[in-house]
Amino acid sequence: MASTYRSVARCGRRGARWRHLLCVVAVIAAVFLWCGLNVPQAVAVETEAADRCVPTAEYGCVNGILQDSDQKPIAGVTVTLGGAATGETTTADDGTWAFKVADDGKYTVTIAQDVAKQYGFAADSATVEIVKSSFSKQRGVVRFDKAAAAKQPSKSRGAADTKQPTTQTHAKTDESAASSVTWTRFCQQLYSGVIFGLLLGLMAVGMNLVYGTTGLSSFSHGEQVTLGGLMAYVGTQMLHMPVVLSAIFAIVIGGLTGLLQDQFIWGPLRYKRVGTMQQMIVTIGLSMALQYLYQFFFGGDIKGIVKSVPEGIQLGPITTNAPALICAGIALATIVGVTVFLYCTRLGRATRAVSDNAALAAASGINVDSVVRIVWTLSCALAALSGVLLGIYLNGIAWNTGVTLLMLMFAAVTLGGLGTANGALVGALVIGVVADLSTLVIPSDMRYASALAILILVLLVRPQGIFGKRNRIG
Helix, strand or coil: CHHHHHHHHHHHHHHHHHHHHHHHHHHHHHHHHHHHHCCCCCCCCCCEECCCCCCCCCCEEEEEECECCCCCECCCCEEEEEECCCEEEECCCCCEEEEEECCCEEEEEECCHHHHHHCCCCCCEEEEEECCCCCCCCEEEECHHHCCCCCCCCCCCCCCCCCCCCCCCCCCCHHHHHCCCCHHHHHHHHHHHHHHHHHHHHHHHHHHHHHHHHCCCCCCHHHHHHHHHHHHHHHHHHCCCCHHHHHHHHHHHHHHHHHHHHHHHHHHHHHCCCCHHHHHHHHHHHHHHHHHHHHHHHCCCCECCCCCCCCEEEECCEEEEHHHHHHHHHHHHHHHHHHHHHHHCHHHHHHHHHHHCHHHHHHCCCCHHHHHHHHHHHHHHHHHHHHHHHHHHCCCECCCHHHHCHHHHHHHHHHHCCCCHHHHHHHHHHHHHHHHHHHHCCCHHHHHHHHHHHHHHHHHHCCCCCCCCCCCCC
């Protein structure tokens, strides 16, 4: 009789759990449906010249500096923009010029032919391609003084009536500028690498905590980053909340999704003793489902969390802005806070105990399932915060932002040492700095490849990572 009552009670609890799950899924689906129906339509903006241009969700930048062979600025030269949009501007006293463009496509920048001949430029036009959804193509830089000399065909004296082939030469853009390494550019790239490394470290810390306590490498962690940025977009642009409240809203949503994931996915899988390999495959499927869910409800374009363009701040040779500094400061403070939590609180010490030996921690009275659930909640909340900061720093968030950075997160975690929170920060800083500094000598599209090459070299020397512990085998 007692066993019958226990069976009925278990069925009742399972039924209640599934009813709660269906209610949560219905609420989340209703929120996404409302967001999809209320996405504001993009408004075309005319091309305009600007003194300074910072890429945003609405604008790309076509800019450059006009200098002679002695690197002296050439002022007062008319620069014409053609292609997907048209415009005209004049170079400033320091030789700089810029256009803000609203549409993706190819743009041709032209200067007068007599100016090109006077200063010995190889070409009087250059073509760049702007793709606002690509972080590496939001800005097109044109340097006429860096264009390679074109080889002109020689005329034959006896063939006066023969049509001569013409060669159209375009000035090199990003790649040609990369060949000119200056102290200012080095400092700027180093600064950008540190900022990006801090944000990447914040993403990687949560992933490392999950790996340390469960042994699971979550391929859906990038989508938690994307979720944070998209929820901040919903807060600022759709609910019209201040940025701070939108960030808190995104963090709460992110933490709640982590709690629900452990409650209804990872907890039951652990209870059934499903291996980490099978769980990892589940994270891959969850990642793909979330990506296309985001794309369905929010579209494929970049969503700007903040529409205003911040004013530039000059710090010696470095040009930055207040949001970038604030984002870096918040990321650093959060990582320090997580470190203090792990080493100076009772729950943090319990988390480290579970990470070292879950069976021994359970034998000593620690509730391993509760600790893991808290870690999942904290990990997804940190990922959501990093998504908010990344969206502000990069002037937008897209449906696939997280997955594009996933390999860099894994690289940072592996380089710093699997299961170590501080190692994730150091690994992320190394990845960020190497990736940005490598653009001084290689094309910007290959910067992530250089960072992964550094990862391979370090692991060949120290397989356990920078802060990892060497495991004894046998």
